[in-house]
Amino acid sequence: MRLKTRFNAKAGFADLWDYIREPRPYRWTFLTISILIPLVAIAMLAQESHFRPPDAPKVTFISTFAEGRSDEEIRQTNIENQKRKEAREAELAELREQKVEAYKTLGRATGLDVDEMEREAQIENAREEAAAEARRRELYPAGTTVDDSGE
Template sequence: MAVMRLKTRFNAKAGLADLWDYLREPRPYRWPLLALSFAIPLSGLAMLTRESHFRPPDAPKVTFISTLAEGRSDEEIRRSNLENQKRKEAREAELAELREKKVEAYKTLGRATGLDVDKMEREAQIENAREKAAAEARQRELYQAGSGG
Protein backbone atom coordinates (compact mmCIF):
# COMPACT_ATOMS: atom_id res chain seq x y z
CA MET A 1 0.00 0.00 0.00
CA ALA A 2 1.50 3.24 -1.10
CA VAL A 3 1.30 6.20 1.24
CA MET A 4 0.12 9.27 -0.55
CA ARG A 5 1.91 12.40 0.40
CA LEU A 6 -0.07 15.39 1.65
CA LYS A 7 1.67 17.71 -0.79
CA THR A 8 0.35 15.85 -3.81
CA ARG A 9 -3.23 15.75 -2.52
CA PHE A 10 -3.62 19.45 -1.80
CA ASN A 11 -2.08 21.59 -4.50
CA ALA A 12 -2.67 25.28 -3.85
CA LYS A 13 -1.02 26.24 -7.12
CA ALA A 14 -3.70 24.43 -9.16
CA GLY A 15 -6.48 26.03 -7.11
CA LEU A 16 -5.08 29.52 -7.61
CA ALA A 17 -4.67 28.88 -11.33
CA ASP A 18 -8.34 27.83 -11.56
CA LEU A 19 -9.42 30.95 -9.66
CA TRP A 20 -7.36 33.17 -11.97
CA ASP A 21 -8.86 31.53 -15.07
CA TYR A 22 -12.34 32.02 -13.65
CA LEU A 23 -11.73 35.69 -12.86
CA ARG A 24 -10.30 36.40 -16.35
CA GLU A 25 -13.43 35.13 -18.09
CA PRO A 26 -15.66 38.02 -19.17
CA ARG A 27 -18.75 37.63 -16.96
CA PRO A 28 -21.32 40.32 -16.20
CA TYR A 29 -21.02 41.83 -12.68
CA ARG A 30 -17.86 39.88 -11.88
CA TRP A 31 -16.07 42.80 -10.21
CA PRO A 32 -19.04 43.98 -8.09
CA LEU A 33 -19.71 40.38 -7.00
CA LEU A 34 -16.04 39.88 -6.18
CA ALA A 35 -16.01 43.11 -4.17
CA LEU A 36 -19.19 42.06 -2.36
CA SER A 37 -17.81 38.61 -1.59
CA PHE A 38 -14.76 40.25 0.02
CA ALA A 39 -16.77 42.98 1.78
CA ILE A 40 -19.14 40.68 3.66
CA PRO A 41 -16.54 38.69 5.65
CA LEU A 42 -14.31 41.73 6.09
CA SER A 43 -17.17 43.77 7.55
CA GLY A 44 -18.02 40.88 9.87
CA LEU A 45 -14.43 40.70 11.04
CA ALA A 46 -14.34 44.48 11.50
CA MET A 47 -17.45 44.33 13.72
CA LEU A 48 -16.03 41.49 15.79
CA THR A 49 -12.68 43.15 16.38
CA ARG A 50 -14.08 46.55 17.35
CA GLU A 51 -13.49 47.32 21.02
CA SER A 52 -16.04 49.03 23.21
CA HIS A 53 -15.28 50.68 26.48
CA PHE A 54 -18.25 51.41 28.70
CA ARG A 55 -17.78 53.73 31.59
CA PRO A 56 -19.60 52.93 34.81
CA PRO A 57 -22.80 54.88 35.38
CA ASP A 58 -22.71 57.99 37.52
CA ALA A 59 -23.52 57.49 41.16
CA PRO A 60 -27.09 58.52 41.95
CA LYS A 61 -27.56 61.84 43.64
CA VAL A 62 -29.68 61.26 46.71
CA THR A 63 -31.67 64.07 48.19
CA PHE A 64 -33.16 63.36 51.59
CA ILE A 65 -36.48 65.01 52.32
CA SER A 66 -37.23 65.38 55.97
CA THR A 67 -40.31 66.88 57.52
CA LEU A 68 -38.65 66.86 60.91
CA ALA A 69 -36.71 69.82 62.14
CA GLU A 70 -32.97 69.35 62.27
CA GLY A 71 -31.31 69.49 65.64
CA ARG A 72 -34.30 68.18 67.62
CA SER A 73 -33.52 67.34 71.21
CA ASP A 74 -33.97 63.87 72.64
CA GLU A 75 -36.96 65.09 74.65
CA GLU A 76 -38.70 66.38 71.51
CA ILE A 77 -38.07 63.06 69.79
CA ARG A 78 -39.50 61.13 72.77
CA ARG A 79 -42.54 63.41 72.86
CA SER A 80 -43.25 62.95 69.15
CA ASN A 81 -42.79 59.17 69.48
CA LEU A 82 -45.30 59.08 72.34
CA GLU A 83 -47.81 61.15 70.34
CA ASN A 84 -47.40 58.82 67.35
CA GLN A 85 -47.89 55.79 69.60
CA LYS A 86 -51.10 57.28 71.02
CA ARG A 87 -52.42 57.94 67.51
CA LYS A 88 -51.55 54.38 66.50
CA GLU A 89 -53.29 52.91 69.54
CA ALA A 90 -56.38 55.06 68.87
CA ARG A 91 -56.52 53.79 65.26
CA GLU A 92 -56.11 50.19 66.41
CA ALA A 93 -58.89 50.64 69.02
CA GLU A 94 -61.17 52.12 66.37
CA LEU A 95 -60.46 49.21 64.00
CA ALA A 96 -61.08 46.70 66.80
CA GLU A 97 -64.41 48.37 67.56
CA LEU A 98 -65.40 48.24 63.90
CA ARG A 99 -64.42 44.55 63.74
CA GLU A 100 -66.50 43.87 66.85
CA LYS A 101 -69.54 45.64 65.31
CA LYS A 102 -69.07 43.62 62.16
CA VAL A 103 -68.95 40.34 64.12
CA GLU A 104 -72.09 41.30 66.04
CA ALA A 105 -73.89 42.13 62.79
CA TYR A 106 -72.95 38.73 61.34
CA LYS A 107 -74.06 37.00 64.57
CA THR A 108 -77.41 38.76 64.38
CA LEU A 109 -77.79 37.75 60.75
CA GLY A 110 -76.81 34.15 61.61
CA ARG A 111 -79.33 33.95 64.45
CA ALA A 112 -82.04 35.38 62.17
CA THR A 113 -81.34 32.66 59.58
CA GLY A 114 -81.27 29.85 62.16
CA LEU A 115 -77.54 29.18 62.43
CA ASP A 116 -75.84 28.17 65.68
CA VAL A 117 -73.50 31.15 65.90
CA ASP A 118 -72.27 30.29 69.42
CA LYS A 119 -70.98 26.93 68.19
CA MET A 120 -69.39 28.61 65.17
CA GLU A 121 -67.72 31.16 67.45
CA ARG A 122 -66.30 28.45 69.70
CA GLU A 123 -64.90 26.60 66.67
CA ALA A 124 -63.39 29.84 65.36
CA GLN A 125 -61.76 30.53 68.75
CA ILE A 126 -60.29 27.02 68.81
CA GLU A 127 -58.96 27.46 65.25
CA ASN A 128 -57.50 30.89 66.10
CA ALA A 129 -55.79 29.46 69.20
CA ARG A 130 -54.37 26.59 67.10
CA GLU A 131 -53.04 29.03 64.48
CA LYS A 132 -51.54 31.27 67.17
CA ALA A 133 -49.79 28.30 68.82
CA ALA A 134 -48.42 27.16 65.44
CA ALA A 135 -47.15 30.66 64.69
CA GLU A 136 -45.46 30.87 68.10
CA ALA A 137 -43.86 27.46 67.58
CA ARG A 138 -42.55 28.58 64.16
CA GLN A 139 -41.24 31.76 65.75
CA ARG A 140 -39.45 29.80 68.50
CA GLU A 141 -38.01 27.39 65.91
CA LEU A 142 -36.72 30.26 63.77
CA TYR A 143 -35.29 31.99 66.83
CA GLN A 144 -33.48 28.84 67.96
CA ALA A 145 -32.19 28.16 64.43
CA GLY A 146 -31.00 31.76 64.11
CA SER A 147 -29.28 31.79 67.47
CA GLY A 148 -27.32 28.64 66.61
CA GLY A 149 -28.77 26.56 69.45
Protein backbone atom coordinates in the same frame (compact mmCIF):
# COMPACT_ATOMS: atom_id res chain seq x y z
CA MET B 1 5.23 14.81 3.71
CA ARG B 2 5.87 18.51 4.08
CA LEU B 3 3.23 21.16 4.59
CA LYS B 4 4.84 23.41 2.03
CA THR B 5 4.25 20.97 -0.78
CA ARG B 6 0.70 20.07 0.33
CA PHE B 7 -0.58 23.65 0.67
CA ASN B 8 0.83 25.74 -2.12
CA ALA B 9 -0.66 29.24 -2.19
CA LYS B 10 0.90 29.98 -5.58
CA ALA B 11 -1.03 27.16 -7.22
CA GLY B 12 -4.25 28.33 -5.53
CA PHE B 13 -3.90 31.87 -6.83
CA ALA B 14 -3.07 30.54 -10.28
CA ASP B 15 -6.27 28.47 -10.27
CA LEU B 16 -8.29 31.50 -9.13
CA TRP B 17 -6.77 33.63 -11.88
CA ASP B 18 -7.58 30.99 -14.49
CA TYR B 19 -11.15 30.75 -13.21
CA ILE B 20 -11.60 34.54 -13.34
CA ARG B 21 -10.21 34.79 -16.86
CA GLU B 22 -12.70 32.29 -18.27
CA PRO B 23 -15.46 34.07 -20.16
CA ARG B 24 -18.56 33.52 -17.98
CA PRO B 25 -21.63 35.69 -17.81
CA TYR B 26 -21.93 37.78 -14.63
CA ARG B 27 -18.49 36.67 -13.39
CA TRP B 28 -17.59 40.13 -12.13
CA THR B 29 -20.96 40.54 -10.44
CA PHE B 30 -20.63 37.22 -8.59
CA LEU B 31 -17.03 37.96 -7.66
CA THR B 32 -18.01 41.38 -6.29
CA ILE B 33 -20.93 39.95 -4.30
CA SER B 34 -18.82 37.10 -2.92
CA ILE B 35 -16.22 39.59 -1.71
CA LEU B 36 -18.74 42.14 -0.36
CA ILE B 37 -20.74 39.68 1.80
CA PRO B 38 -17.86 38.81 4.16
CA LEU B 39 -16.60 42.40 4.15
CA VAL B 40 -20.02 43.75 5.19
CA ALA B 41 -20.33 41.07 7.89
CA ILE B 42 -16.89 41.90 9.27
CA ALA B 43 -17.68 45.63 9.17
CA MET B 44 -20.92 45.09 11.09
CA LEU B 45 -19.27 42.92 13.71
CA ALA B 46 -16.29 45.24 14.09
CA GLN B 47 -18.37 48.28 15.00
CA GLU B 48 -17.73 49.47 18.50
CA SER B 49 -20.34 51.04 20.71
CA HIS B 50 -19.55 53.10 23.74
CA PHE B 51 -22.36 53.60 26.21
CA ARG B 52 -22.01 56.38 28.71
CA PRO B 53 -22.73 55.23 32.26
CA PRO B 54 -25.87 56.78 33.72
CA ASP B 55 -25.58 59.89 35.82
CA ALA B 56 -25.47 59.36 39.56
CA PRO B 57 -28.84 60.09 41.13
CA LYS B 58 -29.19 63.35 42.97
CA VAL B 59 -30.52 62.58 46.43
CA THR B 60 -32.43 65.18 48.35
CA PHE B 61 -32.99 64.36 51.98
CA ILE B 62 -36.23 65.61 53.43
CA SER B 63 -36.37 65.90 57.16
CA THR B 64 -39.59 66.70 58.99
CA PHE B 65 -37.78 67.04 62.28
CA ALA B 66 -36.10 70.20 63.48
CA GLU B 67 -32.34 70.20 63.63
CA GLY B 68 -30.81 69.86 67.07
CA ARG B 69 -33.81 68.39 68.92
CA SER B 70 -33.16 67.46 72.51
CA ASP B 71 -33.64 63.94 73.89
CA GLU B 72 -36.69 65.11 75.82
CA GLU B 73 -38.33 66.45 72.64
CA ILE B 74 -37.64 63.16 70.89
CA ARG B 75 -39.10 61.23 73.82
CA GLN B 76 -42.26 63.39 73.82
CA THR B 77 -42.69 62.89 70.07
CA ASN B 78 -42.35 59.14 70.52
CA ILE B 79 -44.98 59.16 73.31
CA GLU B 80 -47.41 61.14 71.12
CA ASN B 81 -46.84 58.76 68.20
CA GLN B 82 -47.44 55.76 70.46
CA LYS B 83 -50.73 57.27 71.69
CA ARG B 84 -51.86 57.86 68.09
CA LYS B 85 -50.90 54.28 67.19
CA GLU B 86 -52.85 52.86 70.12
CA ALA B 87 -55.90 54.99 69.23
CA ARG B 88 -55.77 53.68 65.63
CA GLU B 89 -55.47 50.10 66.86
CA ALA B 90 -58.43 50.59 69.23
CA GLU B 91 -60.50 52.05 66.39
CA LEU B 92 -59.61 49.10 64.13
CA ALA B 93 -60.50 46.65 66.89
CA GLU B 94 -63.87 48.37 67.30
CA LEU B 95 -64.49 48.21 63.55
CA ARG B 96 -63.57 44.50 63.56
CA GLU B 97 -66.03 43.91 66.41
CA GLN B 98 -68.78 45.75 64.52
CA LYS B 99 -68.03 43.65 61.46
CA VAL B 100 -68.27 40.43 63.48
CA GLU B 101 -71.59 41.57 64.97
CA ALA B 102 -72.92 42.40 61.51
CA TYR B 103 -71.97 38.92 60.25
CA LYS B 104 -73.58 37.34 63.33
CA THR B 105 -76.79 39.26 62.65
CA LEU B 106 -76.71 38.16 59.01
CA GLY B 107 -76.06 34.57 60.07
CA ARG B 108 -78.96 34.58 62.52
CA ALA B 109 -81.25 36.09 59.85
CA THR B 110 -80.33 33.28 57.44
CA GLY B 111 -80.84 30.55 60.05
CA LEU B 112 -77.22 29.69 60.88
CA ASP B 113 -76.05 28.67 64.35
CA VAL B 114 -73.61 31.55 64.90
CA ASP B 115 -72.94 30.64 68.54
CA GLU B 116 -71.64 27.21 67.49
CA MET B 117 -69.59 28.81 64.73
CA GLU B 118 -68.09 31.26 67.24
CA ARG B 119 -67.14 28.40 69.59
CA GLU B 120 -65.46 26.56 66.70
CA ALA B 121 -63.60 29.72 65.72
CA GLN B 122 -62.39 30.21 69.30
CA ILE B 123 -61.19 26.59 69.43
CA GLU B 124 -59.39 27.05 66.09
CA ASN B 125 -57.78 30.32 67.28
CA ALA B 126 -56.63 28.63 70.51
CA ARG B 127 -55.16 25.79 68.45
CA GLU B 128 -53.29 28.24 66.22
CA GLU B 129 -51.96 30.17 69.22
CA ALA B 130 -50.78 26.92 70.84
CA ALA B 131 -49.04 25.89 67.61
CA ALA B 132 -47.38 29.31 67.37
CA GLU B 133 -46.25 29.06 71.00
CA ALA B 134 -44.86 25.56 70.42
CA ARG B 135 -43.01 26.80 67.34
CA ARG B 136 -41.67 29.78 69.33
CA ARG B 137 -40.43 27.43 72.07
CA GLU B 138 -38.83 25.21 69.45
CA LEU B 139 -37.02 28.12 67.81
CA TYR B 140 -36.08 29.88 71.06
CA PRO B 141 -35.21 27.39 73.80
CA ALA B 142 -35.58 28.21 77.49
CA GLY B 143 -33.31 30.95 78.75
CA THR B 144 -33.65 33.16 75.66
CA THR B 145 -36.04 36.06 75.54
CA VAL B 146 -38.30 36.88 72.62
CA ASP B 147 -39.85 40.27 72.03
CA ASP B 148 -43.36 39.72 70.63
CA SER B 149 -43.65 43.29 69.38
CA GLY B 150 -41.57 42.39 66.29
CA GLU B 151 -38.72 44.73 67.13
